Amino acid sequence: MDGINVVELIGYFGSALVLVSMLMTSVIRLRIINLIGSVIFAAYALMIRSYPTAVMNICLAGINVYHLVRLLREQKQYDTIKTEPWDGYISYLLERYAEDIHAWFPEFDLHRIDPDLSLLVCCDSNPAGVFLGRTHADGTVEVMLDYATPIYRDTSVGRYLNGQLAWQGYKTLTFKGNAPKHTAYMEKMGYEKQADGAYVLKLRK
Numbered sequence: 001m002d003g004i005n006v007v008e009l010i011g012y013f014g015s016a017l018v019l020v021s022m023l024m025t026s027v028i029r030l031r032i033i034n035l036i037g038s039v040i041f042a043a044y045a046l047m048i049r050s051y052p053t054a055v056m057n058i059c060l061a062g063i064n065v066y067h068l069v070r071l072l073r074e075q076k077q078y079d080t081i082k083t084e085p086w087d088g089y090i091s092y093l094l095e096r097y098a099e100d101i102h103a104w105f106p107e108f109d110l111h112r113i114d115p116d117l118s119l120l121v122c123c124d125s126n127p128a129g130v131f132l133g134r135t136h137a138d139g140t141v142e143v144m145l146d147y148a149t150p151i152y153r154d155t156s157v158g159r160y161l162n163g164q165l166a167w168q169g170y171k172t173l174t175f176k177g178n179a180p181k182h183t184a185y186m187e188k189m190g191y192e193k194q195a196d197g198a199y200v201l202k203l204r205k
Contacts, residue, residue, distance in 0.1 A: 007047050014041030035064035078160040081120040104181050113144050121157050128152040139171030166203035173201040
């Protein structure tokens with residue numbers, strides 16, 4: 001493979017990353033991938049001496065860095081609303097994100113469960129998550145749904161919610177369902193897998 005083809009591949013790769021970034025639902029991931037793509041494409045433009053293109057992509061990289069710093073420094077302000085699982089807004093969210101919820105929680109069916117703890121998490125009045133669970137006398141909450149909307153899927157909703165549950169006196173979260181995609185999230189949050197396949201998290205204030 002000659003040098004020209006390698007340079008062209010670099011250009012294609014940078015362009016592909018910029019395009020892929022537009023498919024991201026997470027703003028932080030979008031910015032990171034777009035930043036990498038812009039840097040690679042700027043390097044490609046310099047290699048072929050297309051200086052206007054290089055300048056544009058360097059500027060795009062700078063803009064991405066600026067917004068990433070703001071996003072990472074920004075403290076999200078969450079609020080928890082205790083409601084009922086059949087509340088109109090909860091029903092709307094469950095229907096609005098039904099396909100995505102099914103991808104994360106294949107076994108979830110509101111009509112087959114009987115939660116006595118229903119929480120809506122909001123960020124600046126925007127819906128960020130829905131939590132449904134069944135409580136037990138020993139302070140354990142059996143998790144039936146712990147869903148974050150795509151734009152807030154960075155574990156911050158879960159960490160906030162777990163802290164709130166701890167302050168309310170709950171001691172442990174357990175999840176016994178079959179949800180492969182949700183497993184990585186639980187591991188990040190500190191859940192421990194038990195011998196029976198259940199995942200358990202000890203809550204801390």
